[in-house]
Amino acid sequence: MTSSASPGRFHLGGDFYTNHFEKGGSPDTMILNMGPQHPATHGVLRVIFELDGEYILRTEPVLGYLHRMHEKMGEEQTYYQYMPNMGRVDYLHALAWNWAWAGAVEKLGGIEVPRRAEFIRVITCELNRISSHLLWWGAFLLDLGAFTPIMYAFDDRERILDILQRPTGSRLTYSYYRLGGVAADLDDTALGMIRDFVPHLRSRLPMYRNLVTGNMILRHRLEGVGHIPVEMCRRYGATGPTLRGSGVAYDVRKAEPYSVYPELSFNIPTDDKCDGMARYNVRMAEIEQSLDIIEQALDMLPSGEFWVKNAPKPKWKAPKGEVYFAVEGARGKIGVHLISDGSANPYRVKLRAPGFSNLSLFAEVTKGTLLADAVAILGSLDMVIPEIDR
Amino acid sequence: MTMIREFGKALQGLWSLAIGLGVTFRAFVRPQVTVHYPRATVDDANLRTFHGHVELVGKDDQSAVPRCISCGMCAMNCPSACLTVVKQKPPKPTPEQKTAMEEAEARGEKVKKPAAPKDPARFSYDFSLCSLCGTCVESCPADSLRFSNEIYQAGFDRKDFHFDLLARLRGQAESRSGRTPNPDPSSNPKTDKGGK
Numbered sequence: 058m059t060s061s062a063s064p065g066r067f068h069l070g071g072d073f074y075t076n077h078f079e080k081g082g083s084p085d086t087m088i089l090n091m092g093p094q095h096p097a098t099h100g101v102l103r104v105i106f107e108l109d110g111e112y113i114l115r116t117e118p119v120l121g122y123l124h125r126m127h128e129k130m131g132e133e134q135t136y137y138q139y140m141p142n143m144g145r146v147d148y149l150h151a152l153a154w155n156w157a158w159a160g161a162v163e164k165l166g167g168i169e170v171p172r173r174a175e176f177i178r179v180i181t182c183e184l185n186r187i188s189s190h191l192l193w194w195g196a197f198l199l200d201l202g203a204f205t206p207i208m209y210a211f212d213d214r215e216r217i218l219d220i221l222q223r224p225t226g227s228r229l230t231y232s233y234y235r236l237g238g239v240a241a242d243l244d245d246t247a248l249g250m251i252r253d254f255v256p257h258l259r260s261r262l263p264m265y266r267n268l269v270t271g272n273m274i275l276r277h278r279l280e281g282v283g284h285i286p287v288e289m290c291r292r293y294g295a296t297g298p299t300l301r302g303s304g305v306a307y308d309v310r311k312a313e314p315y316s317v318y319p320e321l322s323f324n325i326p327t328d329d330k331c332d333g334m335a336r337y338n339v340r341m342a343e344i345e346q347s348l349d350i351i352e353q354a355l356d357m358l359p360s361g362e363f364w365v366k367n368a369p370k371p372k373w374k375a376p377k378g379e380v381y382f383a384v385e386g387a388r389g390k391i392g393v394h395l396i397s398d399g400s401a402n403p404y405r406v407k408l409r410a411p412g413f414s415n416l417s418l419f420a421e422v423t424k425g426t427l428l429a430d431a432v433a434i435l436g437s438l439d440m441v442i443p444e445i446d447r
Numbered sequence: 448m449t450m451i452r453e454f455g456k457a458l459q460g461l462w463s464l465a466i467g468l469g470v471t472f473r474a475f476v477r478p479q480v481t482v483h484y485p486r487a488t489v490d491d492a493n494l495r496t497f498h499g500h501v502e503l504v505g506k507d508d509q510s511a512v513p514r515c516i517s518c519g520m521c522a523m524n525c526p527s528a529c530l531t532v533v534k535q536k537p538p539k540p541t542p543e544q545k546t547a548m549e550e551a552e553a554r555g556e557k558v559k560k561p562a563a564p565k566d567p568a569r570f571s572y573d574f575s576l577c578s579l580c581g582t583c584v585e586s587c588p589a590d591s592l593r594f595s596n597e598i599y600q601a602g603f604d605r606k607d608f609h610f611d612l613l614a615r616l617r618g619q620a621e622s623r624s625g626r627t628p629n630p631d632p633s634s635n636p637k638t639d640k641g642g643k
Contacts, residue, residue: 134526141582222496222497230578267467268471272464273459273461371586
């Protein structure tokens with residue numbers, strides 16, 4: 058007989074987190090681990106639950122299984138060389154991170170961006186946002202037990218990847234934006250593909266609604282589940298569709314306008330029901346809103362250069378200073394806080410990932426809910442674990 | 448009254464399921480959108496824009512010799528240090544040159560040594576480290592690097608991804624691989640640096 062705490066061959070005593078996650082007062086409760094390898098956590102996220110029957114008494118997300126020191130890497134590389142890291146922070150909305158970095162350095166160095174590049178950034182970033190939302194849609198419903206929707210979502214997402222492959226050359230971890238522009242122009246073929254794609258996706262949206270949004274089973278699983286009041290969002294700093302699903306019309310593109318977004322007309326979809334269905338509806342409305350933005354940007358796309366002539370070289374030295382630049386990602390506010398001491402490498406890079414704040418409120422939201430609902434809530438928050446850990 | 452409402456709700460729910468099944472059925476009878484790899488392969492038009500690993504570009508007149516001038520900008524600017532460029536050594540002077548040099552030295556003139564060829568002696572590339580950011584392609588002053596369209600890459604060993612790009616260029620000059628699509632410069636905006 059070995060006691061559970063004795064160091065054995067299989068470390069039956071458990072690791073640090075298991076040992077420090079104390080059981081509650083009642084002897085009937087059970088500790089359950091979800092993850093780090095779990096299909097519903099979309100990456101290596103581990104969540105420890107204390108359960109009373111099927112009800113959750115306590116939750117603790119355990120992070121750090123995917124930590125890659127992106128912030129530290131920023132201090133070791135030049136401003137130019139850090140760009141490929143940005144595609145790996147959030148692989149689903151890589152271009153928003155590209156933009157956050159490019160924008161922060163451009164603000165620091167006072168680098169001008171050609172107008173055509175700004176519009177190309179808007180078009181590609183919004184396309185990337187749609188592809189991110191489509192993948193979320195499919196994966197979220199997969200968590201809830203519906204298999205086919207992800208096939209439809211991937212059918213449309215594939216077209217976006219084909220379009221984005223033309224200028225960027227890659228299909229997922231883009232490194233496309235550059236300091237002072239973008240790496241390649243959108244050629245006529247790509248523009249034609251985007252023009253074809255916008256009405257195509259619009260015609261597919263009613264199908265999405267018929268297949269899933271009106272579905273009785275989905276509504277029962279999401280309506281009233283995962284109630285996140287505005288006040289809780291405020292305490293944890295939740296942004297993006299999570300905040301807009303609580304009825305707050307906060308969008309960085311409107312609140313702290315950057316690039317050419319002030320010239321484009323679009324509204325911010327919100328839903329004040331605060332539940333999983335509200336967040337679902339907000340994201341579906343955002344797909345349509347992004348399509349509108351793309352159409353306007355295509356009409357306004359000026360000719361000219363796509364990369365400013367005197368763009369910084371790889372060994373470019375930034376002026377001394379400190380900047381903060383934020384963009385709206387598919388999951389919320391992406392911020393880059395950059396401190397420069399005047400050398401070729403940044404002195405300090407702080408990346409503000411929306412997923413981290415959105416996950417932080419998960420522990421409080423799941424208190425008292427059913428275990429199966431916790432999966433639905435986690436999915437409705439749209440987690441990308443590499444972004445949370447960075 | 449409540450019962451009728453509940454019954455109506457259930458019917459509504461069932462109808463929503465029927466609509467969803469209708470969508471699935473319509474998709475079931477539509478043609479397939481996926482490609483059954485490896486029984487079928489993706490067409491070249493889609494592969495041309497794909498950026499595989501980087502490769503050397505040959506000179507216009509000698510396709511087996513790279514345009515590279517061994518300056519090392521690519522290796523210096525690479526964020527992940529995956530390129531190694533080794534310059535060629537200057538050739539040993541022939542006996543005639545040697546005597547000419549010695550004579551020049553005796554006369555106190557400036558000695559003119561034979562210059563090394565500009566193209567590199569070795570150009571190795573570790574694809575397992577590369578993040579395909581394109582910094583090397585953009586920083587090459589001689590336009591000697593480009594992205595290949597190589598998409599079918601799998602290996603059992605990490606060493607399978609250590610490429611000798613000079614050997615690759617020589618192989619390409621002899622015969623174009625049947626599986627890689629011919630690079631079409633007009634459809635690949637990155638090969639010409641129009642904006643810079």
